Amino acid sequence: MIRRCGRLLHKTKVRSHCPTEELRDFGLPNATWNKNLKDLYNKFLELSKNGSWKRIPSHNTIAHHLQGIGKRMFLRNLDSDGLGFEYCMFYNKDERRMVCLFQPGPYLEGPPGYAHGGCIATIIDSTAGAGAVYTCGSVMTANLNITYFKPVPLGCTLFVDSHVDKIEGRKVYSSCHIQSYDGVILHAEASALFIKANH
């Protein structure tokens, strides 16, 4: 247990929204990560050693205008680890690829025992969106098309693989695949159009 901002918090379990708390990097392993997620994470850490891949830190806010009223980034806004979006991302600049290692928690349930399609869309948007941001700066999603092939069991480990395919002026075209951690099952694929900020 640690004491922060006058509240008692369990070191690995509880997420504080206290605005004065130092930023926590949620892309680091915690006790709720299953073995497959940890193994994939370690594999990408290994690949990062020669600089080709880079781990992307993940905080619970990018919204500076929210300072003073808490940190509420959509994917990191639950108060406990493991219940919602558990994920980390790695970026490969040369390949214009952003991958996300994702473990959907029980609060993301849609059909009984399976992830809601909206949370699959969210992780695709966030992964491909982050890939577009890291490749060419601020973007907004203009279009996202998803084909769902196989339902995603809650608690499994997914490999989300996005790629910036083409950049035409302000338009950034990306594709994304969601597979099981071992690549055996293709759960979904998507194409997305991002528009670069007009400044």
Ligand SMILES: CCCCCCCC/C=C\CCCCCCCC(=O)SCCNC(=O)CCNC(=O)[C@H](O)C(C)(C)COP(=O)(O)OP(=O)(O)OC[C@H]1O[C@@H](n2cnc3c(N)ncnc32)[C@H](O)[C@@H]1OP(=O)(O)O
């Ligand atoms: C976010 C950045 C933060 C940076 C922080 C760094 C940390 C990185 C870490 C983590 C990143 C996380 C990543 C986030 C991921 C999530 C992103 C979202 O959820 S975004 C919210 C949902 N999307 C909206 O709410 C958009 C709503 N729509 C709009 O605001 C506008 O329509 C917008 C900006 C998309 C375009 O508007 P216009 O006025 O700027 O530009 P116009 O002139 O309309 O379009 C430019 C060109 O694009 C085409 N275009 C626009 N929309 C299109 C569409 N839907 N389909 C096809 N073409 C389209 C147009 O035809 C035009 O093409 P022609 O230049 O004439 O050839």
